[in-house]
Amino acid sequence: MHSEISVGVVGCGTLGERLAKQVAGTVDGQITAVTDVNEESAQALASQFGLPAEETYSDYTRMYSEADLDAVIITTPHCFHYEQIMDALELDLDILTEKPLVTDLDEAFEISEKADRSESMVMVGFQRRIQSVFKRARERYQTTPPEIRYIDATLTEHWLELKDGTWRTDLEYSGGGFFTDAVRHLIDAILWVTGLTPTKVDATMDFYREGIESSGVMTIHFDNGAKATITGFADARTIREEYYFCDEDGSLLIEGHGWDESERKTLKIVDGDTWDRTQPHLQQHSDPGKGEVFIECLQTGREPPASIENSVKMIELIQAARDSAMSGEIVHL
Known part of the structure; x- marks a missing residue:
């Protein structure tokens, strides 16, 4: 019933x-x-x-x-x-x-x-947490995971072209720009897939106008010694979302181009030196x-x-990245 x-x-x-x-x-x-x-x-x-x-x-x-x-x-x-x-x-x-x-x-x-x-x-x-490609990537780092050594992630979009003149580029309404609005998805995906604990952040950013970040690079330092470099660029002609997870056994590569159904993400898994398992995105647009x-x-x-707990950590990281970019100093969490 x-x-x-x-x-x-x-x-x-x-x-x-x-x-x-x-x-x-x-x-x-x-x-x-x-x-x-x-x-x-x-x-x-x-x-x-x-x-x-x-x-x-x-x-x-x-x-x-x-x-x-x-x-x-x-x-x-x-x-x-x-x-x-x-x-x-x-x-x-x-x-x-x-x-x-x-x-x-x-x-x-x-x-x-x-x-x-x-x-x-x-x-x-x-939504990355409910998409099959990220669920499959996360499986690698559950139970007895290989130690993660380095992560690289990139997001490029024509965000400025689409959002200029809307509330998303008005600091009073949005609270920030491209990292605040879009790149946070990459940060959340990295934390969820790996389960790593951030300890400090350093970042450089360009600002489209006061408080509205349009591009930048942030580095998250984790408690196991690994680092994640995350790049965002809001004035690109193409949409690309990519992740590279390097661990002691091999690597994971998630590649995505555009948001349409015909442009689904793929997951590639490396064990040793060979890209021996390439999996299409497992029906992203069939995910709930x-x-x-x-x-x-x-x-x-x-x-x-x-949850709220996940979001609190995300807000702390975004705020730390913005503070680091403005001060030029590493921000400890």
Whole structure:
């Protein structure tokens, strides 16, 4: 016997629509209310789910207090996450929030403390953790893993072209630029795949405008002596996302080009000197979406793939990298 999970959507743009459709595509998830300060966006999303006018809001606090909800999806600009998450926790609503949880470390700690006192489950939208290629890579470093010696990762996008003039390049709303918004996915994937513990960070960055990083290189030092070099460039003509994990037995190489289904990632595994196992990306676009995984976690009681605790570490690393780039000094964690 399944019980329906009533979900409200906070932020009715592209991401809100995508996650709402994923939730609605499950057996148990139901979109029952939506809210956006842009009333046209709210009405457009509401119409897709046949919602009446009384379940379409321009103020999220009214939706929280008036709608009969079990959970909320939050896909608003970063600066609004803190209040929207804290208010949802106050009502013991379960939460799927787009990354980042927040951009301020003190706010992240406050959310963590409040979540510990609530009955809510909070899932943060780091999708690499639910994609098959990264799950397969992670298997190498479970149980009795080979020692990891070096990691290199790169992300290039035409991010500036797409985001210039939007809230993502406005420091007040975004809290940062390309590393804050996109490169954090690479950092999260590296930490999740390897299980390594960071100890310090040094970085150099170029800033498109004050506080909005557009390119850079950061090095994460781990407690086992390994290093990860992560490069981001936001003004490229092509989308490339690549990872190289070098360990005492061989290597892993994850290669990705573009976001379309025809441009899936591949995983190559080296044992010794031979690239003897090349695996296509194991159907990336057949993997469940974040909305589907959120509903599954609520129904099964399974821990979410990315939790508040994971996000706190991510916020600390991004903040350390920005501080290092601005000061020219290594930042210890």
